[in-house]
Amino acid sequence: MTGRKGDIVTWLFGLCAFLIILVFAYRNTFQANVNRIAISINRSVQTNGLEQEPLRILHLSDLHMENISITAEQIVADWKDEPLDLIAITGDFLDRARNIPKALAFVKTLLALKPKYGAYAVFGNHDYVLPPDQLAILKEGLNRLGCRVLQNEAVTLDCNGNKLHLIGIDDFATRRSNLSKAFAGADDKGIRLVLTHDPNIVLHMGPYHYDYLLAGHFHGGQIHWPKPYHLWKMGKLPRMNMVKGLHFYHGRPFYISEGLGQTGINIRLRSRPEITLHTLRVQAHSNTNPAAAQAAKANLETAPALAID
């Protein structure tokens, strides 16, 4: 084989390999991983000594309507027989205003799962690419459907007589987080569940205690091969090897979803779309017994026990 022919063969071989990888990477976007995470929190809450029924939270993140291969209909079909207490969406619905109807239709379909205590969401850095008037349309549309958007605010839910503070911290990457505002409505007598987009916020939460935090943002690297070096510019957590899954910082558990959609180009390598069910069980202390209450108070900041299914 002459040198020129050899070069052409090498080039064609490289092109074929590249196309095969591209097809494989595109197919990955249709194959969601379902992760089931069980968390047990050892905490002082007013439950009269009763162990609370576990909360079942379906967590989706980074829908990215521009590049999503998983449909809401698929999710409803897969989850319709599972009782859900909450649906939590941790930001990045879209980049472009023209996809607002698509995002709203997606969430509307999802709400057929009828989570007992409703659906809640926060916005991510991509949502904030929208002009303010378009973002307001998205927010109003989500709220109208019954998916409440939390922007540095907390809502308190009564879950079987137990208090759950659902705290939405606005996006850290775009400098919108306001912790004092977000936690203003959350006393320490209830469970504190945080929803936020960029998990890097956990490095800055100091006295703002939470029991569990759900986030997304990193897409599990999306193109995670050989390593997600491109994430290193996305804050300190990736440099601490925390890009997906369950982690702890100062004893507090937080979870980073790989997200459902893709950004840039609709491919994933060594990463899959993710649907997560978090089962949150609280090992409550009785507040009726002074000694138990004292022990519970001392235990307020201890790390939770943890199990992963």
Ligand SMILES: [Fe+2]
């Ligand atoms: Fe995203």
